[in-house]
Amino acid sequence: MSVTQQQVLDSLARIKSPRGVALTNANVLSPISASDGKVFFSINVDAAEARAWESIRVEAEATVRAIPGVTTVMVALTAERKPGSAPPPPTPSRGTPGVQPVHAHKPPQGGGSPMSRQSEIPGVAAVIAVASGKGGVGKSTTALNLALGLRDHGLKVGLLDADIYGPSMPRLTGLRDKPELNNERKMIPLRRFGLAIMSIGFLVEEETAMIWRGPMVMSAVTQMLRDVEWGQLDVLVVDMPPGTGDAQLTLAQNVPLKGAVIVSTPQDLSLIDARRGLAMFRKVNVPVLGIVENMSYFQCPHCGTRSDIFGHGGAQHEAEKLGVPFLGEIPLHMAIRATSDAGTPVVDSEPDGPYAAIYRAIAGQVRDQLKGVIAAA
Ligand code: ADP
Numbered sequence: 001m002s003v004t005q006q007q008v009l010d011s012l013a014r015i016k017s018p019r020g021v022a023l024t025n026a027n028v029l030s031p032i033s034a035s036d037g038k039v040f041f042s043i044n045v046d047a048a049e050a051r052a053w054e055s056i057r058v059e060a061e062a063t064v065r066a067i068p069g070v071t072t073v074m075v076a077l078t079a080e081r082k083p084g085s086a087p088p089p090p091t092p093s094r095g096t097p098g099v100q101p102v103h104a105h106k107p108p109q110g111g112g113s114p115m116s117r118q119s120e121i122p123g124v125a126a127v128i129a130v131a132s133g134k135g136g137v138g139k140s141t142t143a144l145n146l147a148l149g150l151r152d153h154g155l156k157v158g159l160l161d162a163d164i165y166g167p168s169m170p171r172l173t174g175l176r177d178k179p180e181l182n183n184e185r186k187m188i189p190l191r192r193f194g195l196a197i198m199s200i201g202f203l204v205e206e207e208t209a210m211i212w213r214g215p216m217v218m219s220a221v222t223q224m225l226r227d228v229e230w231g232q233l234d235v236l237v238v239d240m241p242p243g244t245g246d247a248q249l250t251l252a253q254n255v256p257l258k259g260a261v262i263v264s265t266p267q268d269l270s271l272i273d274a275r276r277g278l279a280m281f282r283k284v285n286v287p288v289l290g291i292v293e294n295m296s297y298f299q300c301p302h303c304g305t306r307s308d309i310f311g312h313g314g315a316q317h318e319a320e321k322l323g324v325p326f327l328g329e330i331p332l333h334m335a336i337r338a339t340s341d342a343g344t345p346v347v348d349s350e351p352d353g354p355y356a357a358i359y360r361a362i363a364g365q366v367r368d369q370l371k372g373v374i375a376a377a
Pocket of ligand 1: 135142330
Protein backbone atom coordinates (compact mmCIF):
# COMPACT_ATOMS: atom_id res chain seq x y z
CA MET A 1 0.00 0.00 0.00
CA SER A 2 1.57 3.30 -0.94
CA VAL A 3 1.18 6.40 1.16
CA THR A 4 0.29 9.73 -0.42
CA GLN A 5 1.45 13.23 0.47
CA GLN A 6 -2.18 14.08 1.24
CA GLN A 7 -2.44 11.28 3.81
CA VAL A 8 0.69 12.62 5.48
CA LEU A 9 -0.63 16.18 5.47
CA ASP A 10 -4.00 15.04 6.84
CA SER A 11 -2.29 13.32 9.77
CA LEU A 12 -0.01 16.31 10.43
CA ALA A 13 -3.01 18.65 10.42
CA ARG A 14 -4.08 17.03 13.70
CA ILE A 15 -0.91 18.18 15.46
CA LYS A 16 -1.07 21.55 17.18
CA SER A 17 2.09 23.63 16.79
CA PRO A 18 3.68 25.95 19.39
CA ARG A 19 2.37 28.80 17.24
CA GLY A 20 -1.19 27.90 18.26
CA VAL A 21 -2.23 26.69 14.81
CA ALA A 22 -2.16 23.29 13.18
CA LEU A 23 1.32 22.14 12.17
CA THR A 24 0.25 22.27 8.53
CA ASN A 25 -0.71 25.95 8.89
CA ALA A 26 2.38 27.05 10.82
CA ASN A 27 4.36 27.74 7.64
CA VAL A 28 7.24 25.55 8.74
CA LEU A 29 6.89 22.40 6.64
CA SER A 30 9.07 21.56 3.67
CA PRO A 31 7.50 19.74 0.74
CA ILE A 32 6.59 16.19 1.76
CA SER A 33 8.41 13.40 0.04
CA ALA A 34 6.32 10.21 0.15
CA SER A 35 7.17 7.28 -2.05
CA ASP A 36 7.08 3.56 -1.56
CA GLY A 37 6.06 3.86 2.10
CA LYS A 38 9.04 6.12 2.84
CA VAL A 39 8.22 9.59 4.09
CA PHE A 40 10.62 12.50 4.47
CA PHE A 41 10.16 16.13 5.26
CA SER A 42 11.60 18.82 7.45
CA ILE A 43 10.26 21.35 9.91
CA ASN A 44 12.11 24.62 9.41
CA VAL A 45 12.12 27.03 12.34
CA ASP A 46 14.30 29.76 13.77
CA ALA A 47 17.19 28.53 15.94
CA ALA A 48 15.77 30.27 19.00
CA GLU A 49 12.61 28.15 18.74
CA ALA A 50 14.34 24.86 18.00
CA ARG A 51 14.01 23.35 21.46
CA ALA A 52 10.29 24.08 21.65
CA TRP A 53 9.79 22.28 18.36
CA GLU A 54 11.71 19.09 19.10
CA SER A 55 8.68 17.48 20.75
CA ILE A 56 6.62 18.40 17.68
CA ARG A 57 9.19 16.72 15.47
CA VAL A 58 8.94 13.57 17.57
CA GLU A 59 5.12 13.71 17.54
CA ALA A 60 5.07 14.28 13.78
CA GLU A 61 7.34 11.30 13.25
CA ALA A 62 5.17 9.07 15.46
CA THR A 63 1.94 10.26 13.81
CA VAL A 64 3.21 9.60 10.31
CA ARG A 65 4.65 6.25 11.34
CA ALA A 66 1.17 5.21 12.46
CA ILE A 67 -0.28 5.68 8.96
CA PRO A 68 -0.84 2.21 7.49
CA GLY A 69 1.71 1.48 4.79
CA VAL A 70 4.43 3.76 6.14
CA THR A 71 7.68 1.87 6.52
CA THR A 72 10.25 4.63 7.08
CA VAL A 73 9.83 8.15 8.40
CA MET A 74 12.48 10.79 8.69
CA VAL A 75 11.45 14.17 10.01
CA ALA A 76 14.27 16.65 10.34
CA LEU A 77 14.15 19.79 12.43
CA THR A 78 16.27 22.44 10.79
CA ALA A 79 17.05 25.62 12.61
CA GLU A 80 18.41 28.65 10.86
CA ARG A 81 19.96 31.56 12.64
CA LYS A 82 18.55 34.90 11.54
CA PRO A 83 21.26 37.47 10.74
CA GLY A 84 22.09 39.44 13.87
CA SER A 85 20.28 37.11 16.28
CA ALA A 86 21.94 35.55 19.31
CA PRO A 87 23.88 32.33 18.71
CA PRO A 88 21.74 29.22 19.01
CA PRO A 89 22.16 26.91 21.98
CA PRO A 90 25.01 24.43 21.61
CA THR A 91 24.27 21.37 19.54
CA PRO A 92 23.20 18.60 21.90
CA SER A 93 25.62 15.73 21.69
CA ARG A 94 23.04 13.02 22.19
CA GLY A 95 19.43 12.49 22.94
CA THR A 96 17.84 14.84 20.44
CA PRO A 97 18.65 13.45 17.04
CA GLY A 98 17.20 15.56 14.31
CA VAL A 99 18.03 18.90 15.89
CA GLN A 100 21.01 20.33 14.14
CA PRO A 101 21.36 24.07 14.06
CA VAL A 102 22.45 25.09 10.61
CA HIS A 103 25.12 27.76 10.63
CA ALA A 104 25.11 28.34 6.90
CA HIS A 105 27.55 30.98 5.67
CA LYS A 106 29.12 31.27 9.13
CA PRO A 107 32.53 29.69 9.49
CA PRO A 108 33.72 29.28 13.05
CA GLN A 109 34.81 32.51 14.65
CA GLY A 110 37.86 33.06 16.78
CA GLY A 111 40.62 30.55 17.31
CA GLY A 112 38.47 27.75 18.74
CA SER A 113 38.43 24.43 16.96
CA PRO A 114 35.21 23.70 15.12
CA MET A 115 35.32 20.25 16.73
CA SER A 116 33.99 21.74 19.94
CA ARG A 117 30.65 22.33 18.26
CA GLN A 118 30.55 18.95 16.59
CA SER A 119 29.84 16.00 18.76
CA GLU A 120 31.68 12.85 17.78
CA ILE A 121 29.80 9.84 16.45
CA PRO A 122 29.85 7.24 19.23
CA GLY A 123 32.03 4.28 18.25
CA VAL A 124 33.52 6.00 15.20
CA ALA A 125 37.19 6.94 15.54
CA ALA A 126 37.57 9.16 12.47
CA VAL A 127 35.12 10.65 10.01
CA ILE A 128 36.73 11.78 6.76
CA ALA A 129 35.23 13.48 3.71
CA VAL A 130 35.83 12.72 0.06
CA ALA A 131 35.04 15.90 -1.83
CA SER A 132 35.35 17.44 -5.26
CA GLY A 133 34.95 20.93 -6.61
CA LYS A 134 32.47 19.74 -9.22
CA GLY A 135 30.47 16.67 -10.23
CA GLY A 136 31.53 13.88 -12.54
CA VAL A 137 35.21 13.70 -11.57
CA GLY A 138 34.86 10.23 -10.04
CA LYS A 139 34.46 11.31 -6.42
CA SER A 140 32.02 8.54 -5.49
CA THR A 141 34.05 5.86 -7.28
CA THR A 142 37.11 7.08 -5.41
CA ALA A 143 35.26 7.22 -2.09
CA LEU A 144 34.11 3.61 -2.37
CA ASN A 145 37.45 2.24 -3.58
CA LEU A 146 39.29 4.27 -0.92
CA ALA A 147 36.98 2.78 1.71
CA LEU A 148 37.79 -0.68 0.36
CA GLY A 149 41.49 0.15 0.37
CA LEU A 150 41.25 1.14 4.02
CA ARG A 151 39.44 -2.14 4.67
CA ASP A 152 42.31 -3.98 3.03
CA HIS A 153 44.65 -2.26 5.49
CA GLY A 154 42.75 -4.03 8.24
CA LEU A 155 40.51 -1.16 9.34
CA LYS A 156 36.82 -1.32 10.17
CA VAL A 157 35.26 1.02 7.65
CA GLY A 158 31.87 2.63 7.01
CA LEU A 159 30.73 4.64 4.03
CA LEU A 160 28.13 7.38 4.14
CA ASP A 161 26.84 8.63 0.82
CA ALA A 162 26.05 12.24 1.72
CA ASP A 163 25.54 13.24 -1.90
CA ILE A 164 21.83 13.61 -1.42
CA TYR A 165 21.47 15.47 -4.72
CA GLY A 166 22.64 12.41 -6.62
CA PRO A 167 23.27 9.41 -4.38
CA SER A 168 25.33 6.88 -6.30
CA MET A 169 26.04 4.18 -3.70
CA PRO A 170 23.03 2.05 -4.74
CA ARG A 171 24.55 1.88 -8.25
CA LEU A 172 28.17 1.53 -7.18
CA THR A 173 27.48 -1.19 -4.62
CA GLY A 174 24.50 -2.92 -6.22
CA LEU A 175 22.63 -2.52 -2.93
CA ARG A 176 18.92 -1.94 -3.27
CA ASP A 177 17.58 -2.99 0.15
CA LYS A 178 15.99 -0.69 2.63
CA PRO A 179 17.77 -0.32 5.99
CA GLU A 180 15.95 -1.90 8.93
CA LEU A 181 15.46 -0.16 12.25
CA ASN A 182 16.93 -1.49 15.49
CA ASN A 183 15.15 -1.45 18.87
CA GLU A 184 16.21 2.14 19.46
CA ARG A 185 14.72 3.03 16.07
CA LYS A 186 18.14 3.70 14.63
CA MET A 187 18.72 2.63 11.04
CA ILE A 188 21.01 -0.36 10.58
CA PRO A 189 23.43 0.36 7.73
CA LEU A 190 23.52 -2.10 4.86
CA ARG A 191 26.61 -4.29 4.64
CA ARG A 192 28.57 -5.21 1.55
CA PHE A 193 32.23 -5.86 0.86
CA GLY A 194 32.80 -5.79 4.62
CA LEU A 195 31.70 -2.14 4.79
CA ALA A 196 28.79 -0.58 6.68
CA ILE A 197 27.06 1.54 4.04
CA MET A 198 24.35 4.16 4.28
CA SER A 199 22.87 6.27 1.49
CA ILE A 200 19.82 8.42 1.13
CA GLY A 201 19.46 6.45 -2.11
CA PHE A 202 18.45 3.41 -0.01
CA LEU A 203 15.54 5.43 1.33
CA VAL A 204 14.24 7.56 -1.52
CA GLU A 205 14.14 7.31 -5.27
CA GLU A 206 16.92 9.22 -6.99
CA GLU A 207 14.52 11.82 -8.41
CA THR A 208 13.09 12.47 -4.96
CA ALA A 209 16.49 13.03 -3.46
CA MET A 210 17.30 15.63 -6.10
CA ILE A 211 14.60 18.04 -4.95
CA TRP A 212 15.86 18.45 -1.39
CA ARG A 213 16.39 22.07 -0.44
CA GLY A 214 19.46 23.65 1.16
CA PRO A 215 18.80 23.33 4.91
CA MET A 216 17.46 19.83 4.44
CA VAL A 217 20.83 18.66 3.17
CA MET A 218 22.39 19.18 6.58
CA SER A 219 19.53 17.71 8.52
CA ALA A 220 19.29 14.64 6.28
CA VAL A 221 23.02 14.06 6.55
CA THR A 222 22.90 14.64 10.30
CA GLN A 223 20.28 11.95 10.65
CA MET A 224 22.24 9.56 8.48
CA LEU A 225 25.29 10.23 10.64
CA ARG A 226 23.66 10.10 14.03
CA ASP A 227 20.46 8.06 13.69
CA VAL A 228 22.36 5.13 12.21
CA GLU A 229 23.81 2.27 14.21
CA TRP A 230 27.33 2.47 12.78
CA GLY A 231 28.83 0.21 15.44
CA GLN A 232 32.58 0.33 16.04
CA LEU A 233 34.41 1.89 13.11
CA ASP A 234 37.98 3.05 12.63
CA VAL A 235 37.04 5.25 9.70
CA LEU A 236 33.75 6.52 8.32
CA VAL A 237 34.23 7.79 4.76
CA VAL A 238 31.70 10.47 3.80
CA ASP A 239 31.06 10.91 0.08
CA MET A 240 30.24 14.62 0.01
CA PRO A 241 27.91 16.36 -2.43
CA PRO A 242 30.05 17.79 -5.26
CA GLY A 243 30.92 21.46 -5.23
CA THR A 244 31.79 24.12 -2.72
CA GLY A 245 28.49 25.91 -2.17
CA ASP A 246 26.69 26.70 1.07
CA ALA A 247 25.40 23.16 1.59
CA GLN A 248 28.92 21.73 1.30
CA LEU A 249 30.39 24.41 3.55
CA THR A 250 27.73 23.74 6.18
CA LEU A 251 28.45 20.02 6.01
CA ALA A 252 32.20 20.55 6.23
CA GLN A 253 31.62 22.72 9.25
CA ASN A 254 29.07 20.62 11.10
CA VAL A 255 30.21 17.06 10.46
CA PRO A 256 32.99 16.14 12.93
CA LEU A 257 35.60 15.64 10.21
CA LYS A 258 39.14 14.57 10.98
CA GLY A 259 40.22 15.24 7.43
CA ALA A 260 39.26 15.55 3.79
CA VAL A 261 40.46 13.99 0.56
CA ILE A 262 39.92 16.07 -2.57
CA VAL A 263 39.38 14.36 -5.91
CA SER A 264 40.26 16.24 -9.06
CA THR A 265 40.79 15.51 -12.73
CA PRO A 266 43.89 16.94 -14.39
CA GLN A 267 42.10 19.55 -16.47
CA ASP A 268 42.88 23.04 -15.32
CA LEU A 269 39.25 23.91 -14.77
CA SER A 270 38.79 21.05 -12.40
CA LEU A 271 41.94 22.01 -10.54
CA ILE A 272 40.50 25.46 -10.00
CA ASP A 273 37.46 23.75 -8.51
CA ALA A 274 39.71 21.58 -6.38
CA ARG A 275 41.43 24.71 -5.07
CA ARG A 276 38.03 26.00 -4.01
CA GLY A 277 37.44 22.74 -2.18
CA LEU A 278 40.74 23.12 -0.42
CA ALA A 279 39.91 26.67 0.59
CA MET A 280 36.54 25.54 1.91
CA PHE A 281 38.04 22.92 4.23
CA ARG A 282 40.75 25.29 5.40
CA LYS A 283 38.13 27.89 6.22
CA VAL A 284 36.47 25.49 8.64
CA ASN A 285 39.77 24.09 10.01
CA VAL A 286 39.40 20.61 8.56
CA PRO A 287 42.84 19.22 7.61
CA VAL A 288 43.16 18.31 3.95
CA LEU A 289 44.69 14.82 3.85
CA GLY A 290 45.59 15.23 0.21
CA ILE A 291 44.57 15.44 -3.43
CA VAL A 292 43.83 12.44 -5.63
CA GLU A 293 44.11 12.91 -9.37
CA ASN A 294 41.44 10.80 -11.02
CA MET A 295 41.23 10.03 -14.75
CA SER A 296 44.84 11.11 -14.62
CA TYR A 297 45.89 9.41 -17.85
CA PHE A 298 44.24 7.13 -20.35
CA GLN A 299 45.22 3.52 -20.26
CA CYS A 300 44.27 1.60 -23.39
CA PRO A 301 42.28 -1.51 -22.43
CA HIS A 302 43.78 -3.39 -25.41
CA CYS A 303 47.49 -2.62 -25.41
CA GLY A 304 47.91 -1.03 -21.96
CA THR A 305 49.65 2.01 -23.49
CA ARG A 306 49.46 5.11 -21.36
CA SER A 307 48.39 8.43 -22.95
CA ASP A 308 48.51 11.66 -20.96
CA ILE A 309 45.57 13.15 -22.79
CA PHE A 310 45.03 15.95 -20.32
CA GLY A 311 48.68 16.67 -19.79
CA HIS A 312 50.33 15.22 -16.76
CA GLY A 313 51.29 16.20 -13.26
CA GLY A 314 48.84 19.11 -12.89
CA ALA A 315 47.35 17.94 -9.60
CA GLN A 316 50.72 16.92 -8.17
CA HIS A 317 52.17 20.30 -9.05
CA GLU A 318 49.12 22.02 -7.59
CA ALA A 319 49.31 19.96 -4.41
CA GLU A 320 52.97 20.92 -3.95
CA LYS A 321 52.16 24.56 -4.54
CA LEU A 322 49.34 24.45 -2.00
CA GLY A 323 51.35 22.49 0.53
CA VAL A 324 49.05 19.47 0.72
CA PRO A 325 50.03 15.83 0.13
CA PHE A 326 49.54 14.39 -3.33
CA LEU A 327 48.00 11.00 -2.67
CA GLY A 328 48.23 9.47 -6.12
CA GLU A 329 46.94 9.25 -9.65
CA ILE A 330 44.25 6.91 -10.92
CA PRO A 331 44.08 6.22 -14.66
CA LEU A 332 40.99 6.52 -16.79
CA HIS A 333 40.33 2.89 -17.52
CA MET A 334 37.44 0.79 -18.72
CA ALA A 335 37.89 -1.68 -15.86
CA ILE A 336 37.31 1.08 -13.30
CA ARG A 337 34.23 2.40 -15.07
CA ALA A 338 32.75 -1.01 -15.79
CA THR A 339 33.24 -2.44 -12.31
CA SER A 340 32.06 0.77 -10.71
CA ASP A 341 28.86 0.92 -12.69
CA ALA A 342 28.20 -2.82 -12.26
CA GLY A 343 28.23 -2.53 -8.47
CA THR A 344 31.45 -4.53 -8.18
CA PRO A 345 34.12 -1.95 -7.28
CA VAL A 346 37.53 -2.74 -8.66
CA VAL A 347 39.35 -3.02 -5.31
CA ASP A 348 36.96 -5.78 -4.31
CA SER A 349 36.40 -7.51 -7.65
CA GLU A 350 40.00 -7.38 -8.92
CA PRO A 351 41.98 -7.29 -5.67
CA ASP A 352 45.21 -8.44 -7.31
CA GLY A 353 44.99 -6.06 -10.25
CA PRO A 354 46.89 -2.82 -10.79
CA TYR A 355 43.98 -0.51 -9.91
CA ALA A 356 43.31 -2.10 -6.55
CA ALA A 357 47.02 -1.57 -5.81
CA ILE A 358 46.74 2.13 -6.65
CA TYR A 359 43.69 2.64 -4.42
CA ARG A 360 45.33 0.67 -1.61
CA ALA A 361 48.45 2.83 -1.84
CA ILE A 362 46.27 5.95 -1.55
CA ALA A 363 44.37 4.39 1.34
CA GLY A 364 47.68 3.58 3.04
CA GLN A 365 48.66 7.24 3.06
CA VAL A 366 45.27 8.23 4.44
CA ARG A 367 45.54 5.55 7.12
CA ASP A 368 49.01 6.78 8.09
CA GLN A 369 47.70 10.31 8.56
CA LEU A 370 44.82 9.06 10.72
CA LYS A 371 46.90 6.62 12.78
CA GLY A 372 47.09 8.88 15.81
CA VAL A 373 43.35 9.54 15.85
CA ILE A 374 42.48 5.87 15.41
CA ALA A 375 44.96 4.79 18.09
CA ALA A 376 43.62 7.43 20.50
CA ALA A 377 40.09 6.12 20.01
P1 ADP B 1 31.19 11.79 -9.15
O1 ADP B 1 30.90 11.14 -7.83
O2 ADP B 1 32.35 12.73 -9.10
O3 ADP B 1 29.99 12.40 -9.82
P2 ADP B 1 31.40 9.08 -10.18
O4 ADP B 1 32.27 8.37 -9.21
O5 ADP B 1 29.93 8.79 -10.16
O6 ADP B 1 31.68 10.64 -10.15
O7 ADP B 1 32.01 8.77 -11.64
C1 ADP B 1 31.44 9.31 -12.81
C2 ADP B 1 31.61 8.27 -13.94
O8 ADP B 1 33.00 8.13 -14.21
C3 ADP B 1 31.11 6.89 -13.57
O9 ADP B 1 30.54 6.30 -14.71
C4 ADP B 1 32.38 6.14 -13.16
O10 ADP B 1 32.28 4.76 -13.41
C5 ADP B 1 33.40 6.78 -14.07
N1 ADP B 1 34.76 6.79 -13.51
C6 ADP B 1 35.16 7.31 -12.32
N2 ADP B 1 36.50 7.18 -12.17
C7 ADP B 1 36.94 6.54 -13.29
C8 ADP B 1 38.23 6.09 -13.75
N3 ADP B 1 39.32 6.32 -13.04
N4 ADP B 1 38.28 5.45 -14.95
C9 ADP B 1 37.16 5.23 -15.69
N5 ADP B 1 35.95 5.64 -15.32
C10 ADP B 1 35.83 6.29 -14.14
